[in-house]
Amino acid sequence: MSFRFFELPERFISATLDGMVFGREDSDALLKLERFDGWFGTPGVRADKTDRLWGHGSFTERGLRDSRLIIAEGNARFSSEQAAVDAYYRLTSMIADGTFAQMSVVDSLFGLQTADVRLANELSIEWLTSSIFKYQVQLFAADPRKYGQALTASTGVSIDGGGLDYPLYSPGGALSYGPAGTPGTLQLTNVGTADTPVVHTLTGDMPYGFTITELGTQRRLVYAGAVIPGQVIRLDSADGSVMLDGDNDRGSELVRRDWVRLGKGQTGTWLFEAPGSTGALLSTEVVPAWW
Template sequence: MLEFRRQVMALKQFSGKFPFTVTDADGDKQSEVQLAGKIGFRLEQEDMYAVFSVPLLATDPVKYSLAQDLQTGLPTSGGGLAYNLFGSGGALEYGANGALGRVVVSNAGDARVWPTVTIAGELASGFFYQRLDTGEVIRYDRVVPAGTTVSVDHRTGEVLIDGASDGSTYLTRFDFFSAGPGESFDVQFNSIGASSGTPLMTLTIADGHY
């Protein structure tokens, strides 16, 4: 019991926000919380159980399911051909198909959520990506070298290069979009100018719940 008390009281070391996960019948849901008062702890010696209370504040009222990482490279053409075999329901396919360079974003929750998008180089003049159903675009006009990432947080508008340096000044279009309850849509990834290697877009999003 004393060791348990020590672990509970160790929460006092958290001066900022930290993730808090609750598991219910619908699975795990997570929020960013911070301590909002004094931690209470009482040990019932007779019955050998402990009662404790930890007041927490979540400035964002949304609870998030497990985040998904949706990934795609740039669009590529292919030399593939497909011939329908009428009557059989099948097809003959020759060669490899191209890639659209898109991801399908969905939110199965009942609260609006915002994605974070991370782009990995090499992109000689930058990139843009677009929510196709609304036409909203994020455009970044600056080289993204090999081994470098640029992340865009659609909720806060923060743009970070390699997770540290501010890159927001290089955004020339910033239609930050979100996913409403039950929405599903495509996001298209494109380069500005030349690219080499294997540039990658990773869109991270989680269902939101009230």
């Protein structure tokens, strides 16, 4: 699918990658964007199949979404030859190390969405004049999903409430039920159309570890190790990692690992339990995803 943005004057789209900004002719972008194939369409589908020898059709497996190829193309016009040369060098060095970088796309219709991309092919540059060139950049997104802005929620550890205080109506003639409890639950919804991972971050004193239970499915994450104040534990369902303070693998301490990913429009509710702790905190993040 190809978009010519001068045909959509009411709509603004720009993409930012490694410090380079691609946008419409009337924007402040350095590079004017006239084609943005692969971003608005859906990724392809891959599935192995075997022909039926004595019948119609095929035997096949479940189809899965393929990676995404994105092509950004347009003309770049500059006020001077030196400005054009500077832009050329910046463009040709963009994510030149071959690693993935986050591309942010701002669309007046769909809002902000991101994807991790790397270069998929050589960069094409065609000089039209000494201050104007035409470019084409091909980008590869291994994860075909487009992600929105993160949604977060937090809760303290689950604590039971108090019972009736005895003697009743004492002191002062009041009937006291003791201190209120803490449910220790939080809830988040994936408002997108594609499944997305869940990230849990835990802090505080948890001498006997902790358990996180997704109440809808009863899937549980059980961490058996002690967590002391000042430490940060991060559990990521995207890759199944369990990290202490960002760089220490603690996967061996996760004795039960029923990872949860939220499907399109799905809401997750998590219960946080940590025996022996009253000051622990669970923060959960869900980034809505779209095809």
